[in-house]
Amino acid sequence: HSADAHRTDLMTITRFVLNEQSKHPESRGDFSILLSHIVLGCKFVCTAVNKAGLAKLLGLAGETNVQGEDQKKLDVLSNEVFIKALVSSGRTCILVSEEDEEATFVERAKRGKYCVVFDPLDGSSNIDCGVSIGTIFGIYMIKDGHEPTLDDVLQPGKNMLAAGYCMYGSSCTLVLSTGSGVNGFTLDPSLGEFILTHPDIKIPKKGKIYSVNEGNAKNWDGPTSKYVQNCKYPTDGSSPKSLRYIGSMVADVHRTLLYGGIFLYPADKKSPNGKLRVLYEVFPMSFLMEQAGGQSFTGKQRALDLVPTKIHERAPIFLGSYDDVEEIKKLYAAEEQN
Numbered sequence: 080h081s082a083d084a085h086r087t088d089l090m091t092i093t094r095f096v097l098n099e100q101s102k103h104p105e106s107r108g109d110f111s112i113l114l115s116h117i118v119l120g121c122k123f124v125c126t127a128v129n130k131a132g133l134a135k136l137l138g139l140a141g142e143t144n145v146q147g148e149d150q151k152k153l154d155v156l157s158n159e160v161f162i163k164a165l166v167s168s169g170r171t172c173i174l175v176s177e178e179d180e181e182a183t184f185v186e187r188a189k190r191g192k193y194c195v196v197f198d199p200l201d202g203s204s205n206i207d208c209g210v211s212i213g214t215i216f217g218i219y220m221i222k223d224g225h226e227p228t229l230d231d232v233l234q235p236g237k238n239m240l241a242a243g244y245c246m247y248g249s250s251c252t253l254v255l256s257t258g259s260g261v262n263g264f265t266l267d268p269s270l271g272e273f274i275l276t277h278p279d280i281k282i283p284k285k286g287k288i289y290s291v292n293e294g295n296a297k298n299w300d301g302p303t304s305k306y307v308q309n310c311k312y313p314t315d316g317s318s319p320k321s322l323r324y325i326g327s328m329v330a331d332v333h334r335t336l337l338y339g340g341i342f343l344y345p346a347d348k349k350s351p352n353g354k355l356r357v358l359y360e361v362f363p364m365s366f367l368m369e370q371a372g373g374q375s376f377t378g379k380q381r382a383l384d385l386v387p388t389k390i391h392e393r394a395p396i397f398l399g400s401y402d403d404v405e406e407i408k409k410l411y412a413a414e415e416q417n
């Protein structure tokens with residue numbers, strides 16, 4: 080009977096979010112409505128990405144497809160979909176997208192109390208070779224009732240109410256935290272619903288995988304070089320770690336979350352602040368890692384304590400299994416003392 084119950088008791092993301100909402104009796108459901116619009120955006124992008132493989136037949140971006148329409152680049156299309164979905168939710172007031180130089184301030188009539196920062200299609204350079212890509216998002220509450228300003232999104236990551244990503248790969252997986260743990264949902268295309276498939280994700284305390292672009296090794300600083308050296312030639316008698324680097328943050332982070340290990344995008348001589356963006360890459364992934372029992376470090380401080388000054392600011396990042404990140408924190412602390 081219990082197996083049947085499991086099969087028929089479908090926990091969709093909508094039900095899950097409403098369950099969360101019921102823990103906040105004072106809630107008017109605004110947050111649930113906002114999340115449902117983000118989920119809608121993910122469903123749309125999932126179908127568009129899956130069709131992208133056919134884009135070659137329909138004319139690549141920049142050319143016209145069989146209908147003679149201009150084939151939009153998928154990241155531009157995804158951005159438009161999320162902006163429209165978020166504005167139409169009536170629950171947002173400021174939107175920051177990787178695709179837009181300036182923040183979007185929602186018109187007064189459609190304004191709500193949430194600020195959403197997002198990368199609509201991270202890793203999109205990987206689309207043509209079929210590597211998994213994804214949407215990454217984070218949600219802040221506006222600071223207080225005054226006219227929204229950029230200060231409402233230039234908040235430290237620890238102030239986020241929720242964060243998540245949707246990975247478009249062999250299946251469409253949405254990983255979400257609203258501040259009490261991490262849960263993973265998989266899209267059932269026949270139902271058009273995200274079903275809870277990974278309840279209460281916890282990252283292993285220590286992992287056997289390190290994930291970094293070794294091609295940048297020439298430019299790394301001392302602590303990063305030492306850490307990676309230790310991964311390859313351990314001095315404590317343990318076996319070397321495996322290297323797994325997909326080059327799509329959502330895919331590398333998802334593997335790290337499920338299997339354990341560490342993902343690094345360090346600063347280097349060419350990019351003193353690394354490459355990944357604070358608001359909509361570093362913060363959401365750091366939020367998820369901490370909620371799953373891992374941690375996230377910039378080389379100088381806890382990533383979620385960083386206070387951004389610009390909406391497209393970058394930061395170095397070391398995130399993943401708690402013990403693995405501890406190792407690199409020790410190496411940076413030792414350098415501080417020298």
Ligand code: P6P
Pocket residue numbers: 201202203204292326327328329331354
């Ligand atoms: P590199 C993809 O372009 C991206 O923004 C992230 O998804 C990914 O982790 C990173 O850049 C890869 O960068 O320099 O190793 O190619």
